[in-house]
Amino acid sequence: MSDPSAPAAASPPPEPNPPPPAPPSRLARIRAAIAAHFGAHRQRDRWSFFWRITGEGLLASIILIAAAAIVFAAASNVLRMDDRTDLKRMSAIQLIVLVCVVAPILETLLLQTLPVAIMRACRQRFWIRVVASTGPFAALHFPASFSTGIGAGLAGGFYFAFTYVHWREKSLAHAIWMTAATHAARNTILVALLLLGRHLAALKTLPH
Numbered sequence: 709m710s711d712p713s714a715p716a717a718a719s720p721p722p723e724p725n726p727p728p729p730a731p732p733s734r735l736a737r738i739r740a741a742i743a744a745h746f747g748a749h750r751q752r753d754r755w756s757f758f759w760r761i762t763g764e765g766l767l768a769s770i771i772l773i774a775a776a777a778i779v780f781a782a783a784s785n786v787l788r789m790d791d792r793t794d795l796k797r798m799s800a801i802q803l804i805v806l807v808c809v810v811a812p813i814l815e816t817l818l819l820q821t822l823p824v825a826i827m828r829a830c831r832q833r834f835w836i837r838v839v840a841s842t843g844p845f846a847a848l849h850f851p852a853s854f855s856t857g858i859g860a861g862l863a864g865g866f867y868f869a870f871t872y873v874h875w876r877e878k879s880l881a882h883a884i885w886m887t888a889a890t891h892a893a894r895n896t897i898l899v900a901l902l903l904l905g906r907h908l909a910a911l912k913t914l915p916h
Contacts, residue, residue, distance in 0.1 A: 739908065750874055751784035757871075762893045765867035776858050792853055795902065803899045812891035819845045819865075819879075820872035820887050834873060841869035864894065 732740070749757060798806065818842050827837040845865030850857030871890050876883035 717759070746870065750869075754886065757874075758890060758893075761867055761871055762890050764889070765864055766894055766897065768867070769863040772863050773855050773859045780854075794852070794858065800903055803902065806895075807899050808892055808896045812888045812895060815845070815848075816868070816872070816884055816888040816891060819848065820845075820868060821884065824869075824873055824876060828876070837873045838866065838869045841872060842866045845869065864891075 722840065749761065752760065795803070795807075809900055823840045824837050827840045832840070842862070842865040846857060846861035849861030849865070852860075868887050868891055872882075872883045872887040875886045
């Protein structure tokens with residue numbers, strides 16, 4: 709039996725509180741915000757995804773072209789569209805058929821389906837597949853003009869690649885038609901603006 713008059717054993721000293729975790733770096737916060745943004749897109753239904761990605765992709769193209777115009781203003785007038793002589797030579801019917809219908813289908817098959825299939829066979833991660841598709845798409849569009857390479861090649865190619873890789877997880881058919889439809893919608897908007905510009909320019913040449 710213990711002696712009640714004996715002094716109690718000293719309790720161990722409290723452990724020091726662990727230091728607070730270091731705040732995430734700016735780069736880590738940007739990466740987390742981008743991941744959250746595109747993660748939200750991946751939760752959308754088909755039509756919400758379609759319209760949001762089409763609109764956001766166009767806006768991203770405009771922002772990138774404007775930024776490039778500021779940075780490279782002394783070296784290249786990247787905002788001019790009259791360097792696209794291939795588009796200037798096309799009639800309205802040719803623009804609608806080739807740019808709005810044929811190009812989205814062919815480019816989806818060659819520049820999204822093929823590279824993503826290779827990356828899937830190599831068991832690469834989601835974003836590696838997106839980059840693997842964006843690269844060839846951008847490379848194909850830069851020779852047309854600098855603005856086309858920035859706006860259509862990089863920005864457009866990224867959003868088409870993201871669309872394809874996301875919907876490829878559902879099925880091949882979903883991936884092809886969603887990507888081609890998004891591409892066609894984007895090109896249709898641009899062709900409509902181009903034809904509107906032609907019409908307004910023709911009106912200016914009419915005698916008053």
